[in-house]
Amino acid sequence: MPHTISFIGGGNMARSLIGGLIARGRDPKRMVVADPMQAQLDSLHQQFGVRGTTNNLEAATGADVIVLAVKPQEMRNVTTSLLPALKNRPLIISVAAGIRAADIHRWSDGAPIVRCMPNRPALQGCGMTGLFATTDVSPEHRRVAAELLSAVGRTIWVEQEAQMDIVTAVSGSGPAYFFLLIEMLETAGIQLGLPPDVSRQLAVETAYGSGRMAQESPESPAVLRQQVTSKGGTTDAALRVLEAENVRAIFAAAIAAAARRSAELADEFGGTDKT
Numbered sequence: 450m451p452h453t454i455s456f457i458g459g460g461n462m463a464r465s466l467i468g469g470l471i472a473r474g475r476d477p478k479r480m481v482v483a484d485p486m487q488a489q490l491d492s493l494h495q496q497f498g499v500r501g502t503t504n505n506l507e508a509a510t511g512a513d514v515i516v517l518a519v520k521p522q523e524m525r526n527v528t529t530s531l532l533p534a535l536k537n538r539p540l541i542i543s544v545a546a547g548i549r550a551a552d553i554h555r556w557s558d559g560a561p562i563v564r565c566m567p568n569r570p571a572l573q574g575c576g577m578t579g580l581f582a583t584t585d586v587s588p589e590h591r592r593v594a595a596e597l598l599s600a601v602g603r604t605i606w607v608e609q610e611a612q613m614d615i616v617t618a619v620s621g622s623g624p625a626y627f628f629l630l631i632e633m634l635e636t637a638g639i640q641l642g643l644p645p646d647v648s649r650q651l652a653v654e655t656a657y658g659s660g661r662m663a664q665e666s667p668e669s670p671a672v673l674r675q676q677v678t679s680k681g682g683t684t685d686a687a688l689r690v691l692e693a694e695n696v697r698a699i700f701a702a703a704i705a706a707a708a709r710r711s712a713e714l715a716d717e718f719g720g721t722d723k724t
């Protein structure tokens with residue numbers, strides 16, 4: 450019998466996971482979602498047929514797996530309020546940025562915790578999730594967590610919890626960087642004279658095609674880039690401008706800022722020392 454899954458928090462990330470799981474054949478009747486906003490619950494029910502409740506504890510009671518999908522600042526209160534539902538040791542999967550496994554472990558009075566960082570394309574079934582578990586988490590619980598997240602894309606384990614901050618910066622926040630690039634390509638095309646719908650389509654399909662090529666080709670992204678770049682040609686002209694403006698340094702700084710913020714969130718809303 451598949452596990453019963455309780456989602457605490459029914460916002461963007463829960464929607465991506467619920468949508469992805471249902472699209473891949475999970476029974477909505479074996480899921481429940483809790484959120485204080487009735488409008489979120491109504492919309493999830495309408496779209497996916499999952500039952501909603503405004504009572505977190507009710508949603509969590511009897512679940513085999515509890516997915517914590519609230520903002521990092523809510524994590525402590527939400528986890529401690531679930532304590533009566535944790536007596537049978539359900540698996541807790543946290544998707545919260547920053548918050549460390551040891552903190553959730555403490556707040557939950559010792560429940561098994563898998564910390565993971567999915568991303569929004571989970572909704573399309575092509576998410577990328579980094580997972581981390583402390584050594585006391587059983588192989589079976591690791592398998593359950595990886596299987597759940599695999600239903601919405603690819604998964605990869607990291608061995609050190611500090612690496613989850615970097616995962617968050619690269620792939621958790623990553624879709625936003627690609628959307629920004631799509632926006633910028635679209636805008637530039639319009640400014641240079643293309644009709645908006647034409648420019649949008651060119652930008653979106655180019656992002657999609659490039660992502661697929663990077664995924665399917667045995668070549669590295671650097672080699673693929675070089676293959677597009679004819680010496681003295683158009684791509685060369687564009688890349689020279691980007692390199693002269695230090696685009697690599699800008700990106701390195703941006704991603705380092707995201708990783709730093711993830712660690713800060715843990716210190717602000719968690720409380721244990723870095724592990």
Ligand SMILES: NC(=O)C1=CN([C@@H]2O[C@H](COP(=O)(O)OP(=O)(O)OC[C@H]3O[C@@H](n4cnc5c(N)ncnc54)[C@H](O)[C@@H]3O)[C@@H](O)[C@H]2O)C=CC1
Nearest residue numbers: 458459460461462484518519520521544545546567568569
């Ligand atoms: N949005 C993204 O791309 C990603 C988000 N995350 C993480 O997922 C978590 C949720 O983020 P989003 O879904 O983007 O935020 P969101 O704001 O869309 O969803 C959070 C939901 O939690 C609900 N909520 C607030 N207080 C609650 C409580 N006490 N009990 C139950 N529900 C409560 C809110 O009403 C809201 O619907 C965050 O911790 C974030 O770090 C992780 C990976 C990617």
Ligand SMILES: O=C(O)[C@@H]1CCC=N1
Nearest residue numbers: 546617620621622623
């Ligand atoms: O921006 C955030 O904090 C969350 C975590 C990764 C993506 N969204």
